[in-house]
Amino acid sequence: MKPFTIELDNSSSRPLYVQLYDYLKREITRGNMAAGEKLPSLRRLAREQGISITTAAGAYNQLLVEGYIISRPQSGYYVAEVSSGSGGEGESPENFDFDTYPFEEPEYKYDLSSFDFVKWKKCMAKVLTEHPDLLLSESDPQGERVLRHEISRYVYTSRGVRCTPEQIVISAGTQQLTNHLARIMRRMHIDHVATEDPGYLPVQSIFRDLGFGMTKVPVKEDGIVIEKLPVNIPSAVYVSPSNQFPTGSVMPVGRRYRLLEWARENNSIILEDDYDSELRYFGKPVPSLQGLDSGDHVVYFGSFSSTLFPAIKISYMILPPGMARIFGQIKKDYDQTCSKEEQLTLAMFMEKGYYYTNIRKLRNLYAQKLHAVLSAFEKYADGFVRPLNTRSGINITLQVHTALPPEELSRRAAQLAIHVSPVARLTHRETAALIFYYNQIPLEEIDSLIREMVRSWRTDA
Numbered sequence: 001m002k003p004f005t006i007e008l009d010n011s012s013s014r015p016l017y018v019q020l021y022d023y024l025k026r027e028i029t030r031g032n033m034a035a036g037e038k039l040p041s042l043r044r045l046a047r048e049q050g051i052s053i054t055t056a057a058g059a060y061n062q063l064l065v066e067g068y069i070i071s072r073p074q075s076g077y078y079v080a081e082v083s084s085g086s087g088g089e090g091e092s093p094e095n096f097d098f099d100t101y102p103f104e105e106p107e108y109k110y111d112l113s114s115f116d117f118v119k120w121k122k123c124m125a126k127v128l129t130e131h132p133d134l135l136l137s138e139s140d141p142q143g144e145r146v147l148r149h150e151i152s153r154y155v156y157t158s159r160g161v162r163c164t165p166e167q168i169v170i171s172a173g174t175q176q177l178t179n180h181l182a183r184i185m186r187r188m189h190i191d192h193v194a195t196e197d198p199g200y201l202p203v204q205s206i207f208r209d210l211g212f213g214m215t216k217v218p219v220k221e222d223g224i225v226i227e228k229l230p231v232n233i234p235s236a237v238y239v240s241p242s243n244q245f246p247t248g249s250v251m252p253v254g255r256r257y258r259l260l261e262w263a264r265e266n267n268s269i270i271l272e273d274d275y276d277s278e279l280r281y282f283g284k285p286v287p288s289l290q291g292l293d294s295g296d297h298v299v300y301f302g303s304f305s306s307t308l309f310p311a312i313k314i315s316y317m318i319l320p321p322g323m324a325r326i327f328g329q330i331k332k333d334y335d336q337t338c339s340k341e342e343q344l345t346l347a348m349f350m351e352k353g354y355y356y357t358n359i360r361k362l363r364n365l366y367a368q369k370l371h372a373v374l375s376a377f378e379k380y381a382d383g384f385v386r387p388l389n390t391r392s393g394i395n396i397t398l399q400v401h402t403a404l405p406p407e408e409l410s411r412r413a414a415q416l417a418i419h420v421s422p423v424a425r426l427t428h429r430e431t432a433a434l435i436f437y438y439n440q441i442p443l444e445e446i447d448s449l450i451r452e453m454v455r456s457w458r459t460d461a
Helices: 016-029 042-049 053-066 117-130 132-136 145-159 174-187 201-209 253-265 321-333 340-351 354-380 406-414 443-458
Strands: 069-072 076-079 168-171 192-197 213-220 236-239 269-273 298-303 315-318 385-388 396-400 420-422 434-436
Touching (some): 016 053, 117 132, 145 168, 145 298, 145 340, 145 354, 174 298, 174 321, 192 201, 236 253, 253 269, 340 354, 354 385, 354 443, 406 434
Parallel strands (some): 192 236, 236 269
Antiparallel strands (some): 069 076, 298 315, 385 396, 396 434
């Protein structure tokens, strides 16, 4: 895969994804990119071009629709056979043999013990054998009601979130949910979004690309600095109060009430990302903002990607009643992006109690992994690596005392199949910190792999 040589113009009236699409289409039709040539992954393309993954996906999706590229499961994107043709016969496509097809191996370590695929398969088989009629119609744009019902029960018992199934919107990831939310906010005459600084870059990029005014607000030990939020204009603020990325700060209850007061006083809304709140290993989780709210000012975001398995792209948001009514007026304009089969399987997985069992299992397993990780760094790093944010979630932040750049540290870890990512890829700030996804490593391999990773980092340090 050769790198692209394209200069995207941020000042142009043409969206970035259109500029990228035009460039790739031109390269393919001119023959500069050969049929069968593999394209960079969305993550790599976004990193190399300095754009959001959403922008990269927009370009690829349009090329897929028009037939310029193809997508191979578990492998990636490839240039399609594009030819004006002369009417001659082409080669017959080779037969597909799933058992012998050369799928790409996972880039990083994975731990099959982290999810009970046997129970998932039982639920999926039950959907296919006992309810096949449900699969012969399109999914509800808002998400299957049976799943929304199970989510409403779960978030109340686990996070104190109060809602009805009618307030829940299900989609395949953040992009579609944010598109829904943007249309709702426009109807509410909200066109300004404040975000945490440092904060999660992909969400910031989505709102910016959708044309919203943006304000970055500092984060301290107790969360976002409320005193620096916009006043006297209707706004939205995106926060992750239970496990702020990348600082790991937790907003105490008193500050949460103050943030709710800001929203009421300024006719504004809070976008609460409760990512990984279930996976807390010390003490009790702080109640959700949504559960503390009495004025319908909080939109609550949740996801199953960390508590099921990454290939399941099922996310959801819980809207206040007024915003839910607005979505009811516009949802006919959208198609559901989540597989109906997977939604029904997840609903059954939750209804039978398997999801709750899996959460308890993950808490125990990841707590053991975290203890093993911290012990290994203490044993082999000797202050060379400083772990941070070690109370919850599926990753920790690392500060490495070395002259090597974060990208080089990440590359060396990848050679050991360890997923370590520079924090700077996901925030606007320049920082040497790293995110270490320890949850993916089998428990019995943690000690030896960390020893090897630290050893590789010390070389030329």
